[in-house]
Amino acid sequence: MENEYILEMRNITKEFPGVKALDNVNFKVRKGEIHCLVGENGAGKSTLMKVLSGVWKYGTYTGDIVYEGEVQKFHGIADSEGKGIAIIYQELALFPELPIYENIYFGHEITTPTGQVNWNETIVKAKEMLDKVRLNVDPSIPVKRLNTGNQQLVEIAKALSKNCKLIIFDEPTSSLNEDDSQNLLNIMRELKEQGITCIMISHKLREVTAIADTITVLRDGTTICSLDAQTDDISEANIIRNMVGRSIDDVYPKREKKDFGDVMFEIKGLTVEDPKTGREILHDVNLNVRKGEIVGLQGLMGAGRTECALTVFGNPYGYKIKSGEVIMNGQSKMFKSPREAIKSGLAYVSEDRKGNGLVLIQDIRYNVTLANLKAIAKGLSLDSNQEIVIANKYKEDINIKAPSIAQKVNNLSGGNQQKVQIAKWLFTEPKVLILDEPTRGIDVGAKLEIYTLMNKMVEEGMCIIMISSELPEVLGMSDRLYVMSEGRITGELDASEATEEKVMKMAINSENSD
Amino acid sequence: METNKKSLGSEVFGLLKTNIKSYMMYIALVIIMLVFQIWSGGKFFRASNITNLFNQAAYVGVLAIGMTLILILKHIDLSVGYVAGFTGALAAILMQRQGVNEWLAILIVLAVGLAIGLYQGLTVTRLGVPAFVVTLAGMFIFRGLLSLTLAESGTVVVSPKGFLALCNGFIPDIPNSLGIHLVTMIFGVLAVAMVIVSQVRARKNKQKYEFEVVSTPIFVVGMILISAVILAVCWILATYRGIPWSAVIVGVILAIYTFMLSKTKLGRYIYGIGGNDQAAELSGVNVKQVTLFAFCSMSVLAAVAGILYTSRLSSATPTAGNSFEMDAIASSYIGGTAVSGGVGKVTNAIIGTFVIMALTNGMNLMMVDISYQYIVKGLIFIIAVAFDVRTRNK
Numbered sequence: 030m031e032n033e034y035i036l037e038m039r040n041i042t043k044e045f046p047g048v049k050a051l052d053n054v055n056f057k058v059r060k061g062e063i064h065c066l067v068g069e070n071g072a073g074k075s076t077l078m079k080v081l082s083g084v085w086k087y088g089t090y091t092g093d094i095v096y097e098g099e100v101q102k103f104h105g106i107a108d109s110e111g112k113g114i115a116i117i118y119q120e121l122a123l124f125p126e127l128p129i130y131e132n133i134y135f136g137h138e139i140t141t142p143t144g145q146v147n148w149n150e151t152i153v154k155a156k157e158m159l160d161k162v163r164l165n166v167d168p169s170i171p172v173k174r175l176n177t178g179n180q181q182l183v184e185i186a187k188a189l190s191k192n193c194k195l196i197i198f199d200e201p202t203s204s205l206n207e208d209d210s211q212n213l214l215n216i217m218r219e220l221k222e223q224g225i226t227c228i229m230i231s232h233k234l235r236e237v238t239a240i241a242d243t244i245t246v247l248r249d250g251t252t253i254c255s256l257d258a259q260t261d262d263i264s265e266a267n268i269i270r271n272m273v274g275r276s277i278d279d280v281y282p283k284r285e286k287k288d289f290g291d292v293m294f295e296i297k298g299l300t301v302e303d304p305k306t307g308r309e310i311l312h313d314v315n316l317n318v319r320k321g322e323i324v325g326l327q328g329l330m331g332a333g334r335t336e337c338a339l340t341v342f343g344n345p346y347g348y349k350i351k352s353g354e355v356i357m358n359g360q361s362k363m364f365k366s367p368r369e370a371i372k373s374g375l376a377y378v379s380e381d382r383k384g385n386g387l388v389l390i391q392d393i394r395y396n397v398t399l400a401n402l403k404a405i406a407k408g409l410s411l412d413s414n415q416e417i418v419i420a421n422k423y424k425e426d427i428n429i430k431a432p433s434i435a436q437k438v439n440n441l442s443g444g445n446q447q448k449v450q451i452a453k454w455l456f457t458e459p460k461v462l463i464l465d466e467p468t469r470g471i472d473v474g475a476k477l478e479i480y481t482l483m484n485k486m487v488e489e490g491m492c493i494i495m496i497s498s499e500l501p502e503v504l505g506m507s508d509r510l511y512v513m514s515e516g517r518i519t520g521e522l523d524a525s526e527a528t529e530e531k532v533m534k535m536a537i538n539s540e541n542s543d
Numbered sequence: 544m545e546t547n548k549k550s551l552g553s554e555v556f557g558l559l560k561t562n563i564k565s566y567m568m569y570i571a572l573v574i575i576m577l578v579f580q581i582w583s584g585g586k587f588f589r590a591s592n593i594t595n596l597f598n599q600a601a602y603v604g605v606l607a608i609g610m611t612l613i614l615i616l617k618h619i620d621l622s623v624g625y626v627a628g629f630t631g632a633l634a635a636i637l638m639q640r641q642g643v644n645e646w647l648a649i650l651i652v653l654a655v656g657l658a659i660g661l662y663q664g665l666t667v668t669r670l671g672v673p674a675f676v677v678t679l680a681g682m683f684i685f686r687g688l689l690s691l692t693l694a695e696s697g698t699v700v701v702s703p704k705g706f707l708a709l710c711n712g713f714i715p716d717i718p719n720s721l722g723i724h725l726v727t728m729i730f731g732v733l734a735v736a737m738v739i740v741s742q743v744r745a746r747k748n749k750q751k752y753e754f755e756v757v758s759t760p761i762f763v764v765g766m767i768l769i770s771a772v773i774l775a776v777c778w779i780l781a782t783y784r785g786i787p788w789s790a791v792i793v794g795v796i797l798a799i800y801t802f803m804l805s806k807t808k809l810g811r812y813i814y815g816i817g818g819n820d821q822a823a824e825l826s827g828v829n830v831k832q833v834t835l836f837a838f839c840s841m842s843v844l845a846a847v848a849g850i851l852y853t854s855r856l857s858s859a860t861p862t863a864g865n866s867f868e869m870d871a872i873a874s875s876y877i878g879g880t881a882v883s884g885g886v887g888k889v890t891n892a893i894i895g896t897f898v899i900m901a902l903t904n905g906m907n908l909m910m911v912d913i914s915y916q917y918i919v920k921g922l923i924f925i926i927a928v929a930f931d932v933r934t935r936n937k
Contacts, residue, residue, distance in 0.1 A: 345824050368827040377825065385821035390885050391814065399815055400826040402808045410806040417752050435754065453826070 032098050035060040035195060035226050036081075041092035043076055043085060050076045051090070052250040058195070058243075063217055063227045065237045068247035069272055069472040074230045077247070078197050082116050083109040096195075115188035116197040121180050125173035130155035132172050133187045158186035161223075162216050178209025185216065189225075196220065198229045202236060206329050214240050234265045246271040273473050280477065281505030284484045289508070290320030292356075293492050294375070294461040299353030301340050310336045310348065312516045316494075318461065323483060323493045325507030327500065328536050333516040334496045335380055338463045342377040343367035357461065371400060376459035378450050380466040380496070382443070386450045389439035393431060394420040396438055396449050401457045423452035427482055444475025451482065462486065465496045480506060500529050512536050554758055564879060564934045568894050571877075571927070575898060579905030586908055590783030593776070598710050598855055600900040601789035602627065602848040606871035607878070607892040608800050609844035612837045614875050615817040617884035618674035620838070621868050622663065622681025623845040628864025629689040630656055631849030635699040635859035636692055638706065645703035649850055656846025657839055659685070664838030668831040674838075682868075693861050700858045709792065710855035713785040723778075724785030731777030735770040742766060789851060793893070796844070800889045809833065817885035873920065874899050877927040898923070 036058040043051040051073045058064045066074050079085050081094060083103030094101045096112060103109045106116075123132050130148075133155045138146045155168040162182040172180060181201060188196050198217070202210040214236060217227050231237050237244060244263055246253040253271045256263050295317040303310045310333050318324040326334050340348050341355050343364040354361045357373055364370040367377070379386035387396050397420045398405055405416045420434040429448045431441055438449055447467065454462060464483070468476045483506065487493055497503045503510055504527055512520040512535035520535035559566065580587040606623050613620050630652045637648040659681075666677045693699065701707065719725045742762075749756050757765070780786055804810035812833045815823040824830050848867065853859050878895030880887030899920060906916045 342825075345821075366827075366829070367825050368829060371827040379822075379825060385819070385825050388815050388818035388822050388885070390818045395811070395814075399811065399823070399828075402811055406808060410802070411808065411811070413806075414748065414752075421752075433754065 033059055034095075035097060037093075037095040038077070038081065039093045039095065041077065041080055041090055041094075043080055043090040050250055051080070053092075054247065054250065054252050056245055056252065057255070058226060058228060061221060061224050061226055062242040063221055063229065063240050065241040065244045066228060066230045066247065067232070067234070067237060067244060067268060067272060068253075072247040072272070073250040074247055075199065076250075078116060078199065078228070078230065081109065082106055082114060082197070110191060110193075113192060113194040114197070115191060115193040115195070116199065117181065117184045117188065117201060119200045119203055121177075121184055123172045123180055123183060126171055128169045128171055129159070129166065129175075129183055130168040132183055133158055133168075133190050135187075137191060154190065155186070158190045159183075161189055161219075162186050163212075163219075176209070178205045178212065181205070181209075181213065182216065185220075193225065195226045195228065198227065198231075200230055200232065202231065202233060206331065210236065234268055237268070238263050238265060244268065248272060280473070280480075281502075282477065282481050282484060284488065286488070287321070287508065289322050290490075292317045293320050293358070294318050294494075295356040296337070296341060297354050297356065299337065299340065299355075300351045301336065301353075302349040302351055303336075304347065304349045309351075310516050311340065314353070314513075314516075314518055316511050316518060316521075318492045318494055320490055320492055321487050322508045323487055323495055323506055325503040325510035326494055326496045326513060327498070327503045327510055327532055328513035330498060332513040332536065334513050335465055336516075337513070338377055338465055338494070338496060341370070342375060342463065343370040371457050371459075374458070374460035375463070376400075376454035376457055376461070377463045378447075378454050378465060378467060380469060382446050382450055387438050387446060387453075390437060392435050392437050393424065393429065393441075393449055394434040397423055397434075397452045397456055400453050404456070419456065420452075423456065427452055427455075428478060442471075442475075444471035444478075447471055447475065447479065451479070455486075459491065461492055461494070463494045463496070466498065467495060468497075468499070468502060500532060504529065504532070551758065551760060554761060558757065558761070564931065565891070567930060568878060568891060568898065568927075571923075572894060572898050572901060575901050575905065579901070579908065583905070583908050587905055588779065590779050592904070592908065593779050594783050594787055596897075596900060596904045597780075597787050597790045599904060600896050601710060601787075601793050602851040602855070603867065603870045603874060603900060604793045604893050604896040605796060605844050605848045605851065606867055607874035607896045608796060608889045609837075609841035610868075610871045611875045611878070611880050611887045611889050611892040612800075612804075612813060613674070613841050614872070614880045615813055615884055615887045616834055616837055617817055617820075618667065618834070618837070619872070620663070620674065620678045620681075620841050622659075622678040622685055623841060623848070623871055624864040624867035624869075625682055625685035625689055626656065626659055626842055626845040626864070627849035627852060627867055628862075629685045629692060629849070630659075630846040631853035631863050632689055632692040632699070632859040632861075634706075634850055635701050635853055636696075638701060638703055639699050640696070645706040649706075652846050652850060653843055656843040656849075659845075660839030660842030661835070663842065664835035667838060668834050689864065690861050693859060698858050698860045701853060706850075706854055707857055708788055708854075710787075710789045710851045711857070712788045714788065714791060716785055724781040724783070727777050727781040727785040730786060731774050731781075734773050734777075738769055738773070739766055789855075792847070792851070796847070797889060797893060804889060809836070813837065814885060817887075819885075870896075870899050873924045876931070877924065879931060882928060882932060895927075898927075 034057050038054065038056040041051050041054045042049070054073065054077060056077060068074050080090050083105045086104050087102035094103070101112065124135065130152045134151050139150045139154060141147045152168055159166065159168060162185050164179055164182045164186065166175065166179070172183060175183065185196065201213055205213065217229070217240060220227055241263070242258050244256045244258070246268065248271070296314055299311055299314040300309065301311040302308065314337055316324070328334050336348065339346060340350065341364065343366040344350065345367055350363065355363055357375065362373065364373065364375070383389060388399065394416060398416055402411060405412050405419065417434065423429070424431065424434055427448050429445050429452065431445060438446060441449065467479055483493055495503070495506060508524050510522055510524065510527055511518050512532055514536050522531065576587060586592060606627065610620060610623065633655060634648050634652045637643040637651060638645055643651070663677050663681055666672050667674045714726060716724050716726050746756050746762065804813065812823060812828045815826070815828060816830050816833055820830055849864065852863055874895035875887065875892045876882065876895070877898050878888065878891035878893070880892065902920055902923060903916065906919065
């Protein structure tokens with residue numbers, strides 16, 4: 030009995046305390062197709078894949094997983110892997126110090142009859158797997174020497190080595206540059222030709238429309254539609270309409286008045302080296318921002334934007350500054366620590382909320398005041414009443430959705446965590462605010478709130494440097510923008526003359542512009 | 544009436560469920576004490592034994608307070624036992640061999656503790672050597688310095704009266720005819736009054752900001768319980784010779800550290816670094832400086848523990864300080880300090896100390912072989928931490 034579908038997830042419902050993450054989701058995947066799963070953050074994509082892979086065990090959800098014609102009861106990843114289902118996560122799960130071949134066969138080693146690992150056979154087999162993903166490197170070099178794109182290929186090779194029939198890619202291109210992304214999509218097409226089914230979760234609709242055979246849209250834990258690339262309208266506009274349930278006209282709120290003052294913050298000739306690798310990560314960077322202005326800093330992943338921000342924000346990671354200066358309030362300053370930078374009115378909202386932005390195990394109140402405790406200090410001790418008033422004010426002003434300010438931050442959604450981070454920095458009363466990927470991983474509604482907030486801040490006389498990888502966002506929000514590539518500023522454009530094509534060209538072709 | 548009862552019951556149940564972790568410590572302590580009380584035929588709660596327990600718990604408690612800071616910061620200090628041993632011996636040598644005044648000797652020894660803390664803290668923060676390694680090396684070094692200090696003399700008997708009173712003496716009393724230590728009872732009543740006033744104020748404050756508070760009957764019952772415990776302990780002590788100086792010393796240190804951790808910038812920074820050191824750094828916290836402070840405070844407290852221990856034994860011995868670090872670390876973890884850092888309270892660490900020391904005291908009372916004592920303590924320790932780990936992420 031041959032079944033057209035390799036996988037059918039029927040009426041899947043998964044509840045967390047207080048939230049229905051999945052509500053009667055139906056999800057069908059044909060054998061040998063590339064099936065893209067799209068939806069806003071929090072729509073339930075990751076949860077659905079966790080149910081499929083057995084992270085959420087059988088019994089913790091309701092509904093059926095039918096895979097290869099049988100109802101499956103997975104009690105862990107080992108079970109789903111045993112049936113030929115592999116997940117490749119955004120954060121790669123490789124051992125950086127181990128050689129490629131050990132990584133590929135980790136957990137299912139090739140052994141001799143006496144039970145020892147047969148390394149020679151492993152190396153030969155690993156090479157075969159690498160050929161399948163067109164990665165032409167020596168399998169005995171450690172994984173850490175590969176770039177992110179190639180590391181991802183190693184993950185795919187690992188999945189192939191387990192004879193997987195269904196590979197799930199969770200935002201595979203989110204940290205890849207354009208070339209590596211294209212390469213990955215090509216590899217997926219080749220896998221499809223070999224009869225392997227692929228599910229891809231992605232936010233990049235351009236890639237989705239380019240590669241998908243079928244697109245399933247989730248919204249608020251329910252299946253909205255399944256679009257067939259052959260027969261249905263799979264334009265980006267249509268997909269977005271289904272994702273958000275509304276049209277996208279008002280994504281970027283306009284500012285009423287634009288009134289730019291003097292230059293408040295300027296970076297001149299900044300050249301910086303990473304002492305660990307000895308590589309120059311910034312080369313002769315010049316940029317400035319005026320009072321009341323939003324300046325975009327666009328570029329691809331690894332272009333040096335975050336490094337630039339961190340270097341001027343007190344250089345906490347100890348980069349080697351070879352030359353250059355920072356001019357703030359008319360004074361030349363190179364801050365020696367974030368403390369000094371904060372004192373002078375510079376603030377940096379991190380791109381990595383969980384990694385270095387927030388103290389997740391503490392509550393909203395704690396996080397909001399952390400960067401400016403002296404404002405609530407009364408002699409030696411802290412005035413907790415005043416602190417509560419302040420935290421409540423920010424909670425209300427910028428609409429942090431939580432039962433109270435005593436809520437632990439790790440229980441908040443990404444958008445609300447981002448608002449807590451912004452509240453923390455607003456409380457330091459900055460003159461210059463650097464926002465690093467302010468809307469990464471947060472949903473459309475919260476994005477709009479953050480854009481509105483940004484407009485309000487500059488209208489009140491602050492100035493903002495917004496680092497972002499999302500082209501439409503940079504074009505929609507900036508008054509002026511700089512483009513970076515490989516540690517250099519490769520272009521400066523006024524908002525009126527900037528187009529996606531122009532910016533992309535600058536972001537990619539650093540060699541030509543030199 | 545019926546519904547009221549029911550909701551009260553469900554509130555109690557809810558409180559138990561959500562706070563089981565913090566209540567568990569107290570429950571364990573009470574059970575341990577009661578078991579020994581029954582098993583020893585009533586010897587455990589005798590006034591002399593409770594006084595004894597306070598004096599024994601003092602030096603471990605002081606270490607547990609310092610250790611809690613270190614553990615919140617995700618570091619560890621293995622050297623505290625021998626630092627205590629060494630500094631205690633140094634105090635004895637200064638007083639008995641060099642003829643230094645006892646109070647000056649104490650100051651010198653505290654300064655030595657600070658110097659040790661600076662050395663270990665700077666090695667951790669500036670050179671980047673993991674604290675485990677630095678303080679393991681410290682174990683070797685200070686063990687060596689301890690035996691070097693006592694090499695010529697062997698055990699040194701200490702005689703200055705003021706020094707001996709630290710861990711053997713009691714607070715003075717006003718003469719009375721009641722046959723009890725009056726100052727201790729007055730202190731107990733004042734302590735109850737203070738606790739009630741501060742708790743009521745905190746509760747009112749919470750209500751003002753519309754935070755959730757426990758219902759009035761439960762609040763009242765809680766207050767009565769706390770008051771009863773304080774008065775009972777004071778009563779037991781008052782029928783003997785009153786509050787020991789060691790309890791006063793630990794109490795003052797505890798008060799200072801509780802204030803520091805909950806009410807000051809420094810305390811905030813310590814929890815912040817333990818929760819996410821990178822976020823703390825980017826929020827303008829000087830992570831290295833705060834960490835250095837924690838190591839300095841730890842070693843100074845180790846010196847205090849050394850002084851208390853020498854005072855307690857009235858002598859400095861070459862084996863002093865042996866395995867104190869284990870008791871201190873265990874106390875702090877039993878008191879609910881998170882193994883993953885970022886969470887912990889010094890008051891609970893003291894409760895943890897009482898759990899460990901009540902076990903030690905009770906088993907000594909029952910003349911349990913020392914080998915079994917270690918095994919029992921180890922088991923209780925692992926159960927406590929396993930319980931903590933299992934309940935933390937729920």
